[in-house]
Amino acid sequence: MSSNPPADPAPRRRWSLRTRLLIGQVVLLVVVVAGIGIATELALQQFLVHQMDVGLSEAAKRALVDSGGGPSLGPPPEQHTAPGPPPSTEAQTGPGPDFLNRRSIQPDTIGALVDSDKSVRAGRVGTDGVQSALSAAAHEQLAAVTPGKPVSLDIPGQGHYRVVAATTWSGKTVITGLPLKSVDATLMRVFLILLIVTAVVLVVAISVGIWLIRRALTPLDRVAATAARVADLRLDRGEVTLPVRVPVADADARTEVGQLGVAINRMLDHIAGALEARHASETRIRRFLADASHELRTPLSSIRGYAELALRERDALPPVVAHAMSRVDSESRRMTTLVEDMLLLARLDAGRGLEHTPVDLTRLTVDAVSDAHIAGPDLQWALELPPEPIVVTGDSARLHQVLANLLANARVHTGPGTRVTTALAEDGRGGAIWRVTDDGPGIPDELQPEVFERFARGDSSRSRRAGSTGLGLAIVAAVVKAHGGAIAVESTPGRTEFTVCLPGALTVAG
Template sequence: MTLRARVTLLTAILILVSTSALGALTYVTSSRLQYDTIDSTLTSAITDARVRSLATNPRPVPDDVYSPVALARIDRNGIVTVLRQAGLGSDPLTFPQLSAETILAARISPVSVEGSPSYRVIVRQPVGRASVIAAAPLGDAEKNLTRLAVAIIGSVLAVTLLGAIAAWAIVRRFFRPVDAMVDAAQAISLGDTQRRVPTARPGTELGELSESLNLMIGSLTASIATVEASEDRLRTFVSDASHEIRTPLTVIRGYVELLQRDGGESAELSTRALERIESESRRLERLVTQLLLLERMDAVSAASFAAFDLAGVVRESFEDLAALNPDRTVELDIEPAQLVGVEDAWRQLTANLVQNCTRHTPAGSPISVTLRQRDGQTTLTVDDAGPGIPPEQRAVALQRFTRLDPSRSTNSGGFGLGMSIMRAVVDSHRGRIDLLDSPLGGLRLRITLDAASPM
């Protein structure tokens, strides 16, 4: 049974019970009022002087006169003598048959006597006189009570039916927002993630529920989009990694087959083949190392963080660059800076920065390195005088296996992972990396993160 059906049924039951109780109270009250009226009539009749005179001087009722009360007397021997019958004189009603017990009870209070018709009876004994019996027929009262009972039952059923119909209509209207929520939920379950639950009246429970559901749906939609994007990146990553790994393996296999066919007859060919096999093996090793580093950065946690001297790491890397490239001007403006993070990851990051400067800037071109730690932030800026990266390509430059100049990257032995490794390191430390125009004419790479623990 649906909730609206249960609510409607419960409402109908409550209406039925309450109206039945009210009807029963009305019937009991009316019945008591009817009998009280009859009892008052009997008491008035039996105490009337004219009635008392009938005990000694009975007179017949005219044919055209209706008498509401029948009268009788009881002598000392218990013999009942009817003095006057109820009803029309021409068609009187039968006087009730009274037992001794009934007469005795009627002396105390009015009693009802079943029969055809039924009577209400009282017995009184005036001082010095015989006992007088007054009996009023209950036919009209019983008919009135029967009609009242039928009216009450009909009214109860009608009110219950109308109440149930009204309750169903009200509940149906009340549940319209719920129906809309159900429809929206079904549509969302079928894949319509842009669907939202209609907002109910603000300030009501349904309004709060609809707002909460929309927030939950938005959160789930965002989570689904994030998972789908992650799966897309994973598929792309696996595809690109497979391609990059296949290339050196193909070269190695080709030279191995060449050596097998040559059989060692050409020393020059053997030397060349071994050199290429060695270089491709090292290239493959570098690729695997970089992929493992990316995987570690994706899984890094605060438990592996420790305080270290970031200024020392940056200084060592770029002083090595200056020592190995004496024709370059390497300007270092490095202030003391402590960081909580993974020191090895930052050493790899600075090594990639040095490698990018060496590979992608003209020989002898200047390089400027600035490190600041102020106002709760650490900023590392590297400027070069190379060709830079066009603004329209900067958004994808930090993605994995991105080669902005494929021929240049291949010639230099790169896999398009250097920038993505730097981004992974910075992301794992809750930082930000920006690619901008450099005052030296090339690329400015700026890394910004909190000076304290990033987690």
């Protein structure tokens, strides 16, 4: 039984340093403000409940006295009264105990009297002084209150109350309760004020935090901009200078960003030194190649001249000597070609050797393909031209050499019967595009990245019916670059295409 491997989790979103700092600041501020608010609410609640308990204790003492005394009091003393009706008392106005009939009782006060037989008389004083009955559930809840410290209850149908119970000398339980709605209203008002203050503080903190973070990270932005400018420089060849450095103000080793700026400046100094050493080495090599090529032209011309002179008397020479002189002439010609190519590359590297004249690419293409057809009659040569001539500014001889080398490359590295198509077209911007396509065996994948390097060879997979210096495509790339153009290759088995893009006006490459 096989199971599919788990899919890779989606990459997590990376937040910027500014965002993380701002979120951290906001979270810390929220935690601090929330802690202060909770502590304030708890302290205020404790204070208000304590104040409520003081009033509740006074009300409970009066209710206890009105109900027959407290636990520390004995039975009421006997009173001798004259015969006649009892003294006048306040009439009961509701179902609650007698102490609720006091005129000074606080509105919304709840009172209950639990007899020894568990019967309960309970009521609530309204704002008009009239008592109202409580529900049976409220009776049961009040009857369950034990004497001792005040407790908070949610009495069904009445709301949130603070109640306290006490026992009289006769065993009755007197329960007094005061409403907590004023306390709850005060706490809610303070909570809303804290929310508003928190929102205002967060808005102010976020605004100030964005400004502070942006100001604090501005040096880091300048360091990043310096690194970006260096990254955009062409450092692969030629004389390279690195005038960009992190400003002195952002390279203070006493700060974290300054330490980064100091490190980048040191790195740029090392890179600049390495580039100068590399350029100096390349310059010496190019000068050596140019001087050596120039100096070799004279002895090579002399060798070729003596070889040709000897070959004029071929019949008078022994066969072995005649064959040797023929080989000397052939190799001297090949050596001369190699020296000329090396000298041309040295001149192109130095930015010399180009002319600025109008070049008719249509006529040049026809001439190059005709020469290639004569040199390789066993290949099929095709030509695709635009209806109107294409003229660019450049060096006619060098551009002819570009196309001739591309056609020679196809002729040398493909077999008989290969179809080679040369196409010329406009690029829509005043320039031209050359395409040389063949249906040969193709260029190996590992050779394609370095096909335009000097002395690159692909003998293992492309047939070689003639000698090659390995500099043909390197010269093509150098000439095209010197004209400000670009060259690319795409190759698969059965199809290889070289594409040359040339601007309308010659632009000397730096």
